[in-house]
Amino acid sequence: MDPESITPPKRKRREVIFLTPDEVDRFVGSIKLRTYEGKPSLGGLRFRALVEMLLGSGLRISELLSMNRDQINYETREAKI
DSSP: OOGGGOOOOOOOOOOOOOOOHHHHHHHHHTSOOBOTTSOBOHHHHHHHHHHHHHHHHOOOHHHHHTOOGGGEETTTTEEOO
16 A cells, blocks of 8 residues: 555644633632631642743743743743743
């Protein structure tokens, strides 16, 4: 069989569904930043920072998780990915 004559099946393009600004606000607002005792929740703060970076930058999760602090230039507000 000639490999040139083989055509892969066509995949349907999936429609991209974006969150509305209200949905984004509700999602970010649902992240608990305090414990039940009223103390700051470090896990909640870390998760909120992760979510806000993903939403605000368009980075992939793997790109964001592999970042180090030395890749961020705080003066110019740029990061080397």
